[in-house]
Amino acid sequence: MEDIREKLAENLDVAEWNWLVPHVKRDSVVIIDQKLDLLDVGVAIASDNTSSVQDWMNQELIYKPSAEQLSIWNSNDTKKFNALIVQPFVLIQEPVETQGDN
Numbered sequence: 001m002e003d004i005r006e007k008l009a010e011n012l013d014v015a016e017w018n019w020l021v022p023h024v025k026r027d028s029v030v031i032i033d034q035k036l037d038l039l040d041v042g043v044a045i046a047s048d049n050t051s052s053v054q055d056w057m058n059q060e061l062i063y064k065p066s067a068e069q070l071s072i073w074n075s076n077d078t079k080k081f082n083a084l085i086v087q088p089f090v091l092i093q094e095p096v097e098t099q100g101d102n
Helices: 001-010 017-025 038-046 050-058 067-074
Strands: 012-014 029-032 082-084 087-095
Touching: 001 038, 001 082, 012 017, 017 029, 017 067, 017 082, 017 087, 038 050, 038 082, 067 087
Parallel strands: 029 087
Antiparallel strands: 012 082, 082 087
């Protein structure tokens, strides 16, 4: 399990929205709520931990982007996300905004 986490941690990166658009068109982008750890979700998906993944989906903590979100992000193509590729998905998470970070 630790090996999967280490391997995924190496792939954790920041991606601009315009880089993610082709993945959205393939319907492979999944949004991860800020309450969850992106790496934890990646490990759960990579190791077929379907019960955790299903729980998060039921709680709407992981979900596909809505048309409204896509529209907002398409108008701001330099918006950045934390991104993690777990084939065939691209998991994205909005960075937590920190006070005074402008």
